[in-house]
Amino acid sequence: MGKYRYITNRTLVSKSGEERGRIRVIVRANSDIAEVDYKCPECLHEEHVEKPWKRPFSVKCSKCGFLIRLPRLKDEIKREKRV
Numbered sequence: 001m002g003k004y005r006y007i008t009n010r011t012l013v014s015k016s017g018e019e020r021g022r023i024r025v026i027v028r029a030n031s032d033i034a035e036v037d038y039k040c041p042e043c044l045h046e047e048h049v050e051k052p053w054k055r056p057f058s059v060k061c062s063k064c065g066f067l068i069r070l071p072r073l074k075d076e077i078k079r080e081k082r083v
Helices: 073-082
Strands: 004-013 019-028 033-039 046-052 057-060 067-070
Touching: 004 033, 004 067, 019 067, 033 057
Parallel strands: none
Antiparallel strands: 004 019, 019 033, 033 046, 057 067
16 A cells, blocks of 8 residues: 555544644554644644554544544545535
C-alpha cells in the first residue's frame, strides 16, 4: 500500500455545532502508532500526540478534556445523509 497504513485530515465540530477544530492522523505502514495533530473544537488548544492505533480511534484534549472521536468516514457520511 505504500508508506502509510492510514491517513485522514478532517474538520471537527464543537458541541454547539460549529466547525472550529481540525484533526490529522497518520499511521505509518510499519507502525502501530498514530501520529495525531489536532485543534480542539471546544477550547481551540493545538497539540501533537502519538498514541497506539486502534479502532474506534479517539483523542482526549489535554487542556479541556473534550473527547475527539474519529468515526469511520463511511459511517460519518451515512450519518450526514440522514440529517
